[in-house]
Amino acid sequence: MDILHNAGMFFIILGLPFFLSGTVGLLRFPDIFTRLHALTKADNVGLGLIIFGLALQSDSWLMVARLFLIWLLVLIASSASCHLVARCAMQKKIQPWSRP
Amino acid sequence: MSRIYIFFALILLAAIAAGMVRILRGPTAADRMMVAQLFGTCGVAILLLLAKGLDNMVLLDIALVFSLLAALATMTFVRRTWQGNDGEGADGYPS
Amino acid sequence: MTLIMLFDILLVATLLWLAWRLLATEDIFKAVVLFISFGLLMALAWVRMRAPDVALAEAALGAGLTGPLFLSALRRMERIRKEERRVDTDEDRDDDVKAGNKRKETI
Amino acid sequence: MMMSKPGISGRRRFDPFLLLIFLLVLLLTLILARAVCTLPMGGEGLAGEVARFQQQSGVESPVTAVLLNFRGYDTLLEVMVLLLAVIGVWSLATASFVKNSFATSPVQISVVRLLAPLMCLVAAYLVRQGTHLAGGAFQGGAVLGAAGVLLLVTELPWLSVVPSLLLRIGLLLGPLCFLAVAILCMFSGRQLLQYPSGEAGWIVLLIESACAVSIGLTLASLFAGGRPGGDVSDD
Secondary structure: OHHHHHHHHHHHHHHHHHHHHHHHHHHHOOOHHHHHHHHHHHHHHHHHHHHHHHHHHOOOHHHHHHHHHHHHHHHHHHHHHHHHHHHHHHHOOOOOOOOO | OOHHHHHHHHHHHHHHHHHOHHHHHOOOHHHHHHHHHHHHHHHHHHHHHHHHHOOOOHHHHHHHHHHHHHHHHHHHHHHHHHOOOOOOOOOOOOO | OHHHHHHHHHHHHHHHHHHHHHHHOOOHHHHHHHHHHHHHHHHHHHHHOOOHHHHHHHHHHHHHHHHHHHHHHHHHHHHHHHHHHHHHHHHHOHHHHHHHOOHHHHO | OHHHOOOOOOOOOOOHHHHHHHHHHHHHHHHHHHHHHOOOOOOOOOHHHHHHHHHHHOOOOHHHHHHHHHOHHHHHHHHHHHHHHHHHHHHHOEEOOOOOOOOOOHHHHHHHHHHHHHHHHHHHHHHHHOOOOOOOHHHHHHHHHHHHHHHHHOOOOHHHHOOHHHHHHHHHHHHHHHHHHHHHHHHOOOOOOOOOOOOHHHHHHHHHHHHHHHHHHHHHHHHHOOEEOOOOOOO
16 A cells, blocks of 8 residues: 555656646747647646556545546547647648757 | 645646746747646646545546546637638738 | 645736736737636636535636637637728728739738 | 737827726725625534535535525526527527638547547536536536537537427426426425425436536527527638
């Protein structure tokens, strides 16, 4: 029990830097495609790690199932909206950033 | 022990607050809209951590609704605001 | 429990800042995005006020419904405005529009 | 938005009207602050009252008990207001199901195919959850409405395909169910909306389910922005 708790805590702490780097990427990256990349990938990994940690600490299988359902839904939502925004940006002929 | 979860939630809230600068700055409309996406993901994480920290499992339902509806705003934005709006410049400003 | 108080203070400060920016901004689209963000954070605030029912309703309405509703209304507004402009340009510069058929540029 | 280009001059001009508004808002704030300060401190309000009669209400959640049992007439009127809103919107305009000139992404279509049934399921779950935890007709209805909006955004114009009569019945389902229960309660020798004791549980659940369907349809119709005229216009 204790080792599960500690392992869960480890994964939650591991997840936080992903969120922070997602936000830093959103603020610092130069164009829309790179920002999309930072936002929809880093954040989802962070959420996945947090959910994995919480699942390790939870005491019933039902809770684990609900947690992973939530993660799956967020994954679907993020990837779909990332695809839609990027596709639309390509259609609008927004130039991807390249090293000057 | 539950305080640590609240501390994590606090960090994520700070991440959201920092991300909001992009709404004000973001050159194209999509940049602004992406912050709503960030709020969705971060909000779910905050709710899950609070659910553990405050020991209130109802918050899981709220997180479920959050995650279910996260894509809706972005989809509407792409279909109704950004795409096929002929009065718009290449910079994506809804002029 | 000073930590949870810190959380609340940050939440309230962010909400107030969002509300202020939302009212002060001149770009309607920006205001709409700020409003969506406001709704998401408000759900968190309701959670902290121990009203999970209201938080659920806020999450569903604020995040899911009012955002699309406003975006859709914005689109409609712009279409109406464009049609008005079109009438204006037809009256003012009839020849120009007919000759060039440059509706998009005149808008 | 057209006026929103940065650098519009004259924005910071002094306006006496703004000053008046500012003063009025300040006054309102002071009055509200005074009202808050004079509130009795430490009173538990009506929470104890609700807890005492919780057993009779047939549900375990105090919020649902207040909404649908103790203050049932209030909720009945709220549901009526939603119906009136739809009637107002329908009498003003016909919905235009705008065809976007760009093709819908196949990703979006398959995501919507996955999400929309899930939303309906979660809506049902929330209504069910309302009897003992957070949730209820409004929350479930809102999620249901979001499912409708999702379909409308993806240009699956279900609102114009569904037979008009069916749509109207769906919109009326909640208010009619509520009214029928209220009046039936009166006929069996009780007050308006005084449910027979012991059977309040399933009555509340019935009303909640009907209202959730109506609220969901209402929200989706409000999003469509008018009476579904039937034909799809391309604009």
